[in-house]
Amino acid sequence: MTANVGIVGIGHTRFGNSSEYDLADVMAYAATDALQDAEFLERRREIDQVIVGNMASGLFCHQSAVASSLVSRMDMEPVPAELVENGPASGASAIKIGYMAVASGMADIVLVAGGEVMRKVSGWTATENVATMLHTEAEYNMGLTLPAFGGMFTRLYMEKYGLTERDLALLAVKNHKNGAKNIYAHIQLPCTIEAIADGPEAAVVNNYIAEPLRMYSTCPVSDGGAALLLVNMDSPKAKYFKKQPVRIAGIGSATDTHCVHNRKDPLRLEAVRLAAEKAYRMAGVGPADISFAELHDAFSILELAISEEVGFFERGTSYLAVRKGETDIDGRLPINSSGGLKAKGHPVGATGVSQVVELVRQLRGEAEEGRQVKDPRYGMSVNFGGFGNNVVALICAKVEG
Amino acid sequence: MAIDEMERKLRPPEIALKPYLPKIITLASGEKMVVREARREETGTLLGTIYPLIGVPTDFYDIVAVRMYAELLGWYRYRVANEFVIVGAIDGVIAGLVTSRHVSSKLGMSLHTLTIKRGLRVGAQLFAAKMEHHLDDLGEEEVHIVAESPNGFKRWMIEYQLEDRSSQFPDVRHELGGVPTYVLTRKLWEAVRDIKCTGTRPVVEQDLKSAEKLIMPSEYPQIPGFKR
Numbered sequence: 353m354t355a356n357v358g359i360v361g362i363g364h365t366r367f368g369n370s371s372e373y374d375l376a377d378v379m380a381y382a383a384t385d386a387l388q389d390a391e392f393l394e395r396r397r398e399i400d401q402v403i404v405g406n407m408a409s410g411l412f413c414h415q416s417a418v419a420s421s422l423v424s425r426m427d428m429e430p431v432p433a434e435l436v437e438n439g440p441a442s443g444a445s446a447i448k449i450g451y452m453a454v455a456s457g458m459a460d461i462v463l464v465a466g467g468e469v470m471r472k473v474s475g476w477t478a479t480e481n482v483a484t485m486l487h488t489e490a491e492y493n494m495g496l497t498l499p500a501f502g503g504m505f506t507r508l509y510m511e512k513y514g515l516t517e518r519d520l521a522l523l524a525v526k527n528h529k530n531g532a533k534n535i536y537a538h539i540q541l542p543c544t545i546e547a548i549a550d551g552p553e554a555a556v557v558n559n560y561i562a563e564p565l566r567m568y569s570t571c572p573v574s575d576g577g578a579a580l581l582l583v584n585m586d587s588p589k590a591k592y593f594k595k596q597p598v599r600i601a602g603i604g605s606a607t608d609t610h611c612v613h614n615r616k617d618p619l620r621l622e623a624v625r626l627a628a629e630k631a632y633r634m635a636g637v638g639p640a641d642i643s644f645a646e647l648h649d650a651f652s653i654l655e656l657a658i659s660e661e662v663g664f665f666e667r668g669t670s671y672l673a674v675r676k677g678e679t680d681i682d683g684r685l686p687i688n689s690s691g692g693l694k695a696k697g698h699p700v701g702a703t704g705v706s707q708v709v710e711l712v713r714q715l716r717g718e719a720e721e722g723r724q725v726k727d728p729r730y731g732m733s734v735n736f737g738g739f740g741n742n743v744v745a746l747i748c749a750k751v752e753g
Numbered sequence: 754m755a756i757d758e759m760e761r762k763l764r765p766p767e768i769a770l771k772p773y774l775p776k777i778i779t780l781a782s783g784e785k786m787v788v789r790e791a792r793r794e795e796t797g798t799l800l801g802t803i804y805p806l807i808g809v810p811t812d813f814y815d816i817v818a819v820r821m822y823a824e825l826l827g828w829y830r831y832r833v834a835n836e837f838v839i840v841g842a843i844d845g846v847i848a849g850l851v852t853s854r855h856v857s858s859k860l861g862m863s864l865h866t867l868t869i870k871r872g873l874r875v876g877a878q879l880f881a882a883k884m885e886h887h888l889d890d891l892g893e894e895e896v897h898i899v900a901e902s903p904n905g906f907k908r909w910m911i912e913y914q915l916e917d918r919s920s921q922f923p924d925v926r927h928e929l930g931g932v933p934t935y936v937l938t939r940k941l942w943e944a945v946r947d948i949k950c951t952g953t954r955p956v957v958e959q960d961l962k963s964a965e966k967l968i969m970p971s972e973y974p975q976i977p978g979f980k981r
Contacts, residue, residue: 474903474907476911553952554779556947557779
């Protein structure tokens with residue numbers, strides 16, 4: 353199913369600590385930002401559909417039905433609203449459902465908002481809450497968490513391909529450098545390789561979270577919201593919008609076994625590969641056409657593994673490209689120009705939408721000085737649910753005016 | 754009795770404490786933080802540093818700042834026994850400070866930890882330095898610890914897995930208001946020292962010199978738009 357769907361408005365909160373705020377307020381802030389960007393705030397009741405991406409408001413905020421709450425907070429009744437949940441890929445799934453609503457002809461204008469407020473609880477409880485998406489009997493009840501999986505995955509990759517902890521630190525340096533320039537990033541502090549890997553105090557400054565994963569190889573627990581306004585560009589309503597849209601060129605998603613141990617090769621992220629292939633096919637492009645990418649680096653190892661699965665690098669070689677600076681902002685293929693989940697932050701329900709906000713900012717040429725990708729045409733995002741068992745890949749394209 | 758003599762009688766007996774040797778830590782940002790003991794004559798700069806935070810309720814900065822203000826003034830006026838203050842400075846600018854008290858050869862009383870520069874675990878490093886002084890330098894067997902904020906609870910009670918002695922109240926009680934008392938024992942410290950406490954000694958002359966004169970911060974992440 354292909355349709356001519358454009359993104360005409362983007363909104364974003366600064367990720368970080370919004371624990372004093374209600375989740376609906378956080379999402380309403382981002383949604384209002386998107387509507388203002390599209391110059392459509394006053395006409396918001398003409399929106400055909402609201403889709404909200406959220407992973408676990410019930411666990412984090414003791415709050416449910418957040419789509420209804422958002423519509424009410426935005427004074428948008430009677431616009432229809434539904435919630436989409438797909439773990440940490442909820443945001444990208446919400447975009448996919450929004451796209452489908454337009455493609456089906458049921459809607460011409462769709463507001464997609466993603467959000468999560470995770471810091472009302474301690475970091476340990478947040479980790480525990482996120483772990484509830486693992487297989488109940490085989491994983492969660494055994495005490496496994498996502499950082500534990502990240503650690504084991506990293507160890508396997510190191511043993512097979514020769515990755516070192518210093519390589520992971522290089523990723524952190526790159527992503528923090530980008531995040532330091534991103535006004536929406538949770539952590540706007542650059543870090544140095546000496547401080548987090550080479551220096552005598554590095555082992556404590558950059559302490560282990562789940563060996564061999566260290567603090568600077570692991571995303572922070574963040575609050576935040578992001579929003580997009582989607583429009584059927586073939587509809588007469590498209591003329592309401594003055595800004596040049598960014599087109600959603602491809603969407604693909606796929607699932608993999610819930611239990612990681614059931615995979616033939618635990619280092620393979622089949623759902624990532626399949627989702628990317630579908631997105632490429634729909635967009636009519638391949639990995640070589642992608643100008644830059646936002647990849648789901650909840651743990652730094654995932655940036656590497658995902659970049660290989662989507663075809664940017666040969667298996668086991670992506671870290672060599674990082675060493676050469678190929679994924680830097682001025683490199684051959686910039687990855688995580690936003691700072692990635694590592695520096696920008698990871699409010700789980702918001703992340704997939706936030707990644708696409710970054711694609712739009714880059715394709716519009718609106719990224720901050722020092723982190724604008726040169727002449728981008730296609731941007732790709734990969735939003736990773738579970739430990740790779742439900743993945744959504746998106747490709748956005750610049751529309752020449 | 755002369756006024757000066759009366760005032761001297763108000764002072765607590767003092768035990769000469771072993772000094773805390775300066776160390777230097779390269780923070781994740783690459784900035785170098787000198788961690789050293791503050792001198793009594795620097796109290797004015799320290800008070801001026803924390804004064805603006807007295808009005809910041811977020812993350813309980815207000816109560817930590819106001820209590821630390823009193824502790825520093827008490828130290829300056831000789832109203833607290835065996836208090837010591839450790840400061841972290843980046844290019845001389847105060848990034849954070851801790852207060853504490855040596856009670857006896859067996860017991861230390863941790864007072865407060867206040868972080869000004871955030872996001873770089875400055876507070877965590879200074880708290881570790883305080884425990885290092887209590888247990889490694891002063892040779893105490895345990896340190897009583899309380900927290901004013903959930904952040905403190907996460908950083909100290911949970912990360913250090915401190916012993917909860919609150920059920921032993923009033924036999925075990927921290928000096929700060931009788932709130933639940935947690936304890937860092939020597940055994941616990943030895944289990945976490947290598948992952949919590951770091952720093953290079955000796956500090957080279959040039960770095961030491963950079964922290965010789967303490968400077969009050971000109972900006973506070975806790976107070977947007979602050980101007981001194």
